[in-house]
Amino acid sequence: MELRVTGPGPSAPFLGARDVFETAHDLDHPVHVRVRENPDERTWAGHYDDHHVLNISRQAATSVMARELALHEFAHMRRHEDAHPSHVLSMDEVLFLALTGREVERRVLAHCYQIANHVKDIYADDITLSVGPTDKLVTFLESELAAAVADRPTPGQPSGQRLTAGADPSMTAVNAAFALALLERHDAVPGDHRIYDLAHAAGEDAPEIDVDGFRERFGALARDPDESDCRRGLVDAIRTYVDAQETTTGPAAD
Incomplete structure (x- = not known):
């Protein structure tokens, strides 16, 4: 190399x-x-x-x-050279199939791309975690999620206040599902790890998002999918996320 x-x-x-x-x-x-x-x-x-x-x-x-970030990017490069479906599928095609007949806000459209990136990351890290240790990744994901749920309401505040900080609560919940799925896929955390409490907090802040459902989607990604399976999985995940959003007005995703 x-x-x-x-x-x-x-x-x-x-x-x-x-x-x-x-x-x-x-x-x-x-x-x-x-x-x-x-x-x-x-x-x-x-x-x-x-x-x-x-x-x-x-x-x-x-x-x-630094080393872990580089290793992760090398894994993406390997997936790209292998023409892995998750890395070469046309996102325009996926979005067209998922969003036909729907209008979405620009922020939600950006989240659709993030969901696709999570799928890419799952497949890249199947390589990364087959050769490298998991300890730093666990710490990193826990830290990122903790930062997103750090701004808890103080006692006496009305129920329904945001638990997340500056991050969008819906996407934070999906990010939590991704983190759990990735770590569980590689048996990297015990069932009582703190990241489960953080994911629960993220889910409480975005009740429209089925955190367990997204965790299962990400975790169950086929190890060696064909293009059709990969496309179908992405379309279903994006459609599920978009349909969960209460506000669907705004510029259409053509």
């Missing part, structure tokens, strides 16, 4: 991720890692005919999660 790191950051996390990845997998195309100063861009990958690009902020590249 050919790797080149450029930019104002360390190369060790990426070389370490490559060494771990290569214990069971490889990439046909070289990877160009570009460390950027912009802290708002944690990681994102680009795929081209003859190479991949991993963009990562300097803040992320120097964090304790």
Whole structure:
């Protein structure tokens, strides 16, 4: 696996991720890692005919999660090279099938893309967690979910107040379902782990979202789906989420 790191950051996390990845997998195309100063861009990958690009902020590249973030992106690259349905399906087609006859708000449309990203992440992390430890991922997902449910109402506030902080409560509930599904899929947490309490809090804040239902959807994704199965699963998940939203006015998703 050919790797080149450029930019104002360390190369060790990426070389370490490559060494771990290569214990069971490889990439046909070289990877160009570009460390950027912009802290708002944690990681994102680009795929081209003859190479991949991993963009990562300097803040992320120097964090304790740097190696794990790189390993996760390498797994996405492997899925892309394999033309895995979750990574090459047309989202325009999926959204057309899921949203025909429906109007959705722009925020809900953005959430549809996030649901699709969760499916991609499940399949990428089937690779990631087959070669790497789960401890840091558990801590990371717990921390992210805890931050989203930290703004609890104080005693005496009326019932029905938001439990989540700045994040959209509906999407926070789906994110919680994703986190549980991923960790359960790899037997990474015991049944009494704190993340279950956090997921329950997220669900309380968004009663329109069936957290257990989404957890089962994500967790039951076929290990080796064909394109039709993958498309059908995405359409059903997106349609279920959109139909759960009470407000469906706004710009239509054509």
